C-alpha cells in the first residue's frame with residue numbers, strides 16, 4: 100500500500116497531479132467508502148481486517164485531498180442502517196472510529212484541518228461524541244481542509260431532523276423554503292458536494308447526502324476502498340473536470356467551460 104514502492108504508479112500519480120492541477124478541483128468531495136468486506140474476503144481475511152485497511156486509506160486520501168486544494172471532504176463511514184450488521188463488526192467499527200479520531204487529532208490540527216462529525220448523536224457512544232467534540236473544538240479556527248466524518252448518518256434522517264427543527268421553530272407553511280431546510284441540516288455552512296465518489300462498483304447513493312447531492316457529479320469505480328489510492332482519487336477528479344455542470348441550464352448559457 101506504499102505507493103512509492105511502485106515507480107510506475109508514482110509516475111502516473113505525478114502525471115495525473117499535473118493534469119488535475121491545471122483545472123479547478125472540486126471544492127467539496129463526498130466519498131462512499133465501500134468494499135472493505137469484499138476486499139478482505141478475496142484475501143481470506145476477516146471483514147474487520149478489511150475495515151482496518153480501509154482506515155489506513157482514509158489517512159492517505161485526506162492528505163492527498165488536502166494537498167490538491169480540496170476544501171471539504173465528507174466520508175460516509177457508518178450509516179443509520181449499519182447498526183443491523185453483526186454486533187462484533189459494529190463494535191470493531193466504533194473502536195476504529197474512536198481510535199482514528201483520537202490518533203489523528205494532532206496530525207490533522209498540524210495540517211490546519213478542521214474536523215466535524217455528521218450524523219445523529221442519539222445512539223452513538225458518549226466517548227465518540229466527546230472525542231469528536233474535542234477535535235472540532237481544537238481545530239475550529241483552522242483554515243485548511245474540513246474533514247466531515249459521517250457516523251450514524253442517514254440522508255433521510257437528516258431531512259427528518261431538519262423538518263423537526265422547522266416544526267419546533269414554529270415556521271408558517273409559506274416560510275418553509277429550500278433555504279429554511281438547508282439551514283437546518285447537520286452542517287448548514289457546508290456547500291453541496293461537487294463530486295461524490297463511490298468505490299467498489301455499486302451504482303447507488305445509499306442514503307448519503309440526499310438533500311445535498313441534488314447537482315453533484317457521481318463517479319463510481321470498481322476499485323475497492325482499501326485499494327483506492329491517490330491515483331484513483333486523481334482519476335475521479337479528472338473525470339469530474341471533463342464534465343459540464345449545467346445545473347438545469349443549457350450549454351450556451353454557461354460561461355467558463357474548459
Ligand code: FPP
Pocket residue numbers: 132133134135136137138150151153154157174175176177181192195196199248324
Ligand atoms: C463499507 O464496506 C464500509 C463501511 C460500512 C465502513 C467504512 C469504514 C472504513 C472505511 C474504515 C474506518 C474509517 C475510519 C474513518 C477510521 P463494506 O463493509 O460494506 O464492504 P462490502 O460491501 O464489501 O461488504
